[in-house]
Amino acid sequence: MTETRATAEAARRPAPEDPARPAGPLPPLRPRRARPPRRGRRQGAGPFLLLAPFLLLFTAFGVFPLVAAAWTSxxxxxxxxxxxxxxxxxRNYTRLLDDGFFWKALLNTLTIGVLATVPQLLLALGVAHLLHARLRGRQFFRVVALAPYATSVAAATLVFALFFGRDHGMANWALGVVGLDPVDWQNGPWASRFAVASIVVWRWTGYNALIYLAALGTVPRELYEAAALDGASRWRQFLHVTLPGIRPALGFTALVSTIGAVQLFGEPLLYASGAGASGGANHQFQTLGLYLYEQGWVNLHLGRAAAIAWAMLLILVAALGLARLIRKAAA
Known part of the structure; x- marks a missing residue:
């Protein structure tokens, strides 16, 4: 008992201070500075070595053709x-200003571009919204939506040329059923442009719809639930939740569609049999791409073709710059 009591009293006593330890609280520890990693020559050149294949290919197939086309123009x-x-x-540029066929091709390009881009993006947004909903066989419908994009330009254009045939086409047959007169879809100015634009809409709607569908998957569900609790209808949820959530995808598809509209070539070239690069008997659906091909590979004027190519690039840059200014002004 005596030893146990002595042990308990010794445990209650404070521990003796270390004479080597200074009195008072300990000073705060200073954080050690992280030394910057040493960059040797191999580490600094590593990223450039990885980018070297891309830079070489981009210079050979991107920068050099642009410079060569500028020199040729x-x-x-x-x-x-x-x-x-x-x-x-x-001289090649000034001749374009006085060339009526160039201005007609520019007008056709703008007209077909608007007729193809606006309905295409609107339909793609609607299809993506439907595919995003919970329904049976979503994977099957996604494959069906992408099938037109996988179809070749030649096959799609051939089918639409038969569909818009003047004498035995299904489009004129449908017009006759409702009591309307047949339309010359290949020689009519607006009819031919609408027919060419419909090919573009059919081929690229599914592609843009899948891009929108992927963007819809990134919008948080909590935003829809909060909007529903606030009493927002489906339409207001679409305007104030869905559209702001997929704004980057909308900008990307609008940019790609605009570039594709300016460069439109395959569909109008193959639409009318025998028309070739002229875009019809009266150049009614000749685009800038067809006009470039006609000048360079039909009329054999490479200098004029190069000038048209650079004019197309400048028109595209001006259009994108104008769209950016309008967006900034609206913001």
Whole structure:
């Protein structure tokens, strides 16, 4: 008992202070500075070595063709003698300003682009909204939506050329059923542009719908639940939750569709049999891409074709710059 009591009293006593330890609270520890990693020559050149294949390919197939086309646009070069180049300055560009076929091709490009891009994106948004809902066989409908994109341009254009046939086409048959007169879908100015635009809409709606569908999956469900609790209808949820949530996807598809509209080539080339690069007997659906092909590979004027190519690039840059200014002004 005596030993136990002595042990308990010793446990209650404070521990003796260390004479080597300074009195008072301990000073705060200073955080050690992290030394910056040493960048050797191999580590600094590593990212450039990884990017070297891309930079080489981009320079060979991207930058060099642009520079070569710019150089050719200031010369008179014929396809029959590409080695002979005669300096003409801005003559190829000034001739475009007085060329009625160029302005008609530009008007056709803008018209077909609007007729194809606006319905295409609206339909794609509606299809994506339907596919995003919980319904049976969603995977099957997604594959069906992407099937037109996987179809070749030649096959799709051939089917639509038969569909819009003047004498035995299904479109005129449907018009006759409702009591309307048949339409010349290949020679009519607006009818032919509408027919070409319908091919673009059919081929690219599913592609844009899948992009919107992927973007819809990133919108949080909590936002829809909060909007429903606040009494917002489905339409107001779509306007104030869905559209702001997929805004980057909307901008991307609008940009890609605009570029595709300016570069439209395959559909109008193959639409009318025998029309070729002229875009019809009266150039009624000749786009800038067809006009470039006609000047360079039919009329053999490579200098003019290069000038048209750079004019298309400048028109596209101006259109995108104008759209950006409008967006900033609206914001």
């Amino acid at each position: 200031f010369h008179r070069v014929e396809l029959t003698a590409p080695g002979r180049a005669e300096w003409v300055g801005l």
